[in-house]
Amino acid sequence: RSDNPGQILCFLRDITERKRAEHELRKNTQLARLLEHLARTVNEAVSPEAAMEICLRRICEHGNWTLGHIGAFARGQSTGPMETSFWHPRDCAGRYAEFIGYSDSFSYNVPTGRFTGAALRERSPVWIGDLSRLGGFRRIAVAVEHGLRAGLALPVIVNGEVTAFLEFFADTP
Numbered sequence: 108r109s110d111n112p113g114q115i116l117c118f119l120r121d122i123t124e125r126k127r128a129e130h131e132l133r134k135n136t137q138l139a140r141l142l143e144h145l146a147r148t149v150n151e152a153v154s155p156e157a158a159m160e161i162c163l164r165r166i167c168e169h170g171n172w173t174l175g176h177i178g179a180f181a182r183g184q185s186t187g188p189m190e191t192s193f194w195h196p197r198d199c200a201g202r203y204a205e206f207i208g209y210s211d212s213f214s215y216n217v218p219t220g221r222f223t224g225a226a227l228r229e230r231s232p233v234w235i236g237d238l239s240r241l242g243g244f245r246r247i248a249v250a251v252e253h254g255l256r257a258g259l260a261l262p263v264i265v266n267g268e269v270t271a272f273l274e275f276f277a278d279t280p
Contacts, residue, residue, distance in 0.1 A: 215227055
């Protein structure tokens with residue numbers, strides 16, 4: 108308390124840590140909701156294909172991915188041509204039609220592949236923050252030509268065998 112009316116008291120509190128914790132909680136809550144939705148979708152789907160399409164759409168929406176892809180191999184074949192392929196474009200599929208067509212005809216057992224081929228070969232996720240830096244790979248060049256700038260490839264491993272993969276593409280590095 109002061110008898111001088113020109114004096115002001117000020118209290119400062121750093122809330123950076125609290126804001127970071129709130130952001131982390133929101134992010135974890137959204138992820139938990141996504142996982143719950145995916146589990147429910149798989150349990151309620153009329154077919155594995157329907158479940159894959161719905162889950163792919165939800166993952167793309169959650170991660171704000173421009174384009175998502177699930178490719179599944181025939182039983183006993185962990186590479187080569189896909190038996191099943193599902194795509195989810197965020198906007199018009201026509202924009203990515205050439206890239207999708209090229210990808211669907213692509214053989215994923217390329218020994219020098221540095222994106223999906225590497226994920227399948229190494230059995231671990233591959234994140235490319237800027238696809239234009241790969242150079243020399245035709246499929247990636249087609250992706251870049253169509254405005255795709257970053258990508259994430261994930262192998263799906265069942266009983267020790269690569270059975271499928273997921274790919275996600277963004278239009279910003």
